[in-house]
Amino acid sequence: xxxxxxxxxxxxxxxxxxxxxxxxxxxxxxxxxxxxxxxxxxxxxxxxxxxxxxxxxxxxxxxxxxxxxxxxxxxxxxxxxxxxxxxxxxxxxxxxxxxxxxxxxxxxxxxxxxxxxxxxxxxxxxxxxxxxxxxxxxxxxxxxxxxxxxxxxxxxxxxxxxxxxxxxxxxxxxxxxxxxxxxxxxxxxxxxxxxxxxxxxxxxxxxxxxxxxxxxxxxxxxxxxxxxxxxxxxxxxxxxxxxxxx
Amino acid sequence: xxxxxxxxxxxxxxxxxxxxxxxxxxxxxxxxxxxxxxxxxxxxxxxxxxxxxxxxxxxxxxxxxxxxxxxxxxxxxxxxxxxxxxxxxxxxxxxxxxxxxxxxxxxxxx
Numbered sequence: 001x002x003x004x005x006x007x008x009x010x011x012x013x014x015x016x017x018x019x020x021x022x023x024x025x026x027x028x029x030x031x032x033x034x035x036x037x038x039x040x041x042x043x044x045x046x047x048x049x050x051x052x053x054x055x056x057x058x059x060x061x062x063x064x065x066x067x068x069x070x071x072x073x074x075x076x077x078x079x080x081x082x083x084x085x086x087x088x089x090x091x092x093x094x095x096x097x098x099x100x101x102x103x104x105x106x107x108x109x110x111x112x113x114x115x116x117x118x119x120x121x122x123x124x125x126x127x128x129x130x131x132x133x134x135x136x137x138x139x140x141x142x143x144x145x146x147x148x149x150x151x152x153x154x155x156x157x158x159x160x161x162x163x164x165x166x167x168x169x170x171x172x173x174x175x176x177x178x179x180x181x182x183x184x185x186x187x188x189x190x191x192x193x194x195x196x197x198x199x200x201x202x203x204x205x206x207x208x209x210x211x212x213x214x215x216x217x218x219x220x221x222x223x224x225x226x227x228x229x230x231x232x233x234x235x236x237x238x239x240x241x242x243x244x245x246x
Numbered sequence: 247x248x249x250x251x252x253x254x255x256x257x258x259x260x261x262x263x264x265x266x267x268x269x270x271x272x273x274x275x276x277x278x279x280x281x282x283x284x285x286x287x288x289x290x291x292x293x294x295x296x297x298x299x300x301x302x303x304x305x306x307x308x309x310x311x312x313x314x315x316x317x318x319x320x321x322x323x324x325x326x327x328x329x330x331x332x333x334x335x336x337x338x339x340x341x342x343x344x345x346x347x348x349x350x351x352x353x354x355x356x
Contacts, residue, residue, distance in 0.1 A: 022300030026289070027252025029307050033282045034256025035265075040275050042260070043267040054328050 109151055112159040112232040116151045120189040120226035121196055125209060126217035127182035132209060134166040134173050140186065140205040147198030149190040151228050155180050156187075159230040192222035273322065274315040277334055281314035282307060284338045287345035294352040314338070 053061070108114045123140070125132060141160060144152060152160035158175045167174050172181040188195055199205040199220060209216040267275055285307040292298040314334055321330030350356065 023248040025300050025304055027248040027255075029282075029304065030249050030253040030286065031256030031259070033279065033286060034253045035260045036256075036275060036279050036282065038257050038260025039265045039267055040279050042264060043272070043275075 110161070111234060112151065112161040112230075113234050115227070115229045115231055116189060117225060117227045118150070118189040119192050119222075119224050120149070120187065121192050122221045122223055122226060123184075123186040123188070123199070124219045124221075125182065125184040125186065127184070127214075128217075129213075129215055130171065130182070131214040132173075132182060132184065132216050133168050136205065136209055136214065137173060137184065138166055139208060140199060143198045143205050144186075144188045144190070144195060147190060147194045149188040149195060151189045153187045153228040153230050155185050157230065159228065159232050161232060163235070187226050187228060189226050189228060196220050196222055273327070273331075274318050277314040277318050277331055278311045280335060280338045280342075281310040284341050284345070285310045287342050287349065291345045291348045291352075294349060 105114075109116050125137075125140075141152060154160060154175060157180065158164070158178050160175070164176055169179055172179060173184075174180070199218075201207075206218045206220070208214065209218050285303070288306060289298060289303040292302070317334050318327060318331055321327035324330075
C-alpha cells in the first residue's frame with residue numbers, strides 16, 4: 001500500500017516549506033481573524049450589557065431609564081422643598097429664639113434679677129420730721145411706674161419689683177423686710193423728663209411731701225446714667241400657674 | 247508557519263491597539279468572526295486532507311464573512327435579526343465541530 005502522507009506529516013512539512021505567496025495570503029487573513037476576534041472580545045468585555053440587544057428592547061430600556069430619571073427628579077424636587085422648609089424652620093426658630101431672648105431681657109429687668117443701667121431720675125427725699133411714710137412713698141412709686149419707670153431702687157438697698165411690699169416701721173419704712181431710714185434715695189430708670197413730670201404736679205408726690213404736715217424736702221435730678229446694682233433672686237410661683245393657651 | 251505567525255501578529259496587534267469597534271460594525275463583527283473561524287477550520291481540514299488551495303481559502307473566507315454579515319443585516323431589516331444571528335451561529339458552530347472532528351482524526355488518528 002503506497003504511503004499516502006498523513007495530515008500530521010503535511011503539517012510538519014508545511015512548517016519547513018519555503019515561503020510562498022499563498023502562505024502570506026493565509027497569514028494575512030489569519031491576522032485579520034485574530035485582530036477582529038480580540039477587538040470583539042474586548043468590546044464585549046467593555047459593554048456586554050446592550051451589545052446584542054434589539055431595537056425594541058433598547059427603546060424599552062430607554063423608556064424605563066427616562067421614567068427612572070423622572071422619578072429621581074421628582075425626588076430631588078421634593079427633597080429640595082424639604083430642605084428649604086427646614087431652612088425656613090431654622091430661620092424662624094432663630095427669630096423665635098431672638099424674640100425669646102429679648103423678652104427674657106425685658107422680663108429680667110422687670111423682675112429685677114439683673115443689674116441695669118440707663119437714663120432716669122435720682123430723687124432724694126429729706127424727712128426731717130419723720131413724717132414720710134409708705135403712703136407718700138407708695139404714691140411716688142406708683143407715679144413713677146405710671147410714667148414708665150422700668151427699674152426702681154431705693155437707698156441702693158432695695159429693688160422695687162412686682163412683689164415688693166411696703167409697711168411703716170420704727171424710724172422709717174420697711175420695704176421687702178428691709179428697714180430703711182431717711183433720707184430716701186429713689187433711683188428710677190425711664191425717660192427722665194417724663195419721670196420728673198410725673199412727680200411734679202398739683203397734689204402729686206413732691207407737693208405731698210413738701211406741704212404740711214409732712215414738710216419734707218424733695219429734689220429730683222435728671223441724669224443720663226442711673227446704675228441699679230441691686231438684684232433680686234427670682235422666685236418660683238408657689239400657687240399661681242400660667243393658663244395654657246390654645 | 248507563516249500562517250501561525252500571522253494569527254499571532256493579529257492577536258498581538260489587537261491587544262496592543264485596543265481598537266474600538268465602530269458602531270456600524272458592532273452587530274456584524276461577532277458573526278463575521280465566527281464565520282471566519284469556520285473558514286479557518288475548514289481550511290485547516292482541507293490542508294490536512296491534502297486538498298488545500300489558498301485561492302479557495304481566500305474566497306471561502308471572504309464569502310463566509312460577507313454572507314454572515316448579510317444574513318444579520320437582512321435579519322435586522324426583517325425584524326428577526328436576533329433569531330437569524332442565533333441560527334447562523336448554530337450552523338457555523340456545527341460546521342466548526344465537524345471540521346474540528348475531521349482535524350482531530352487526522353492529527354490524533356482518533
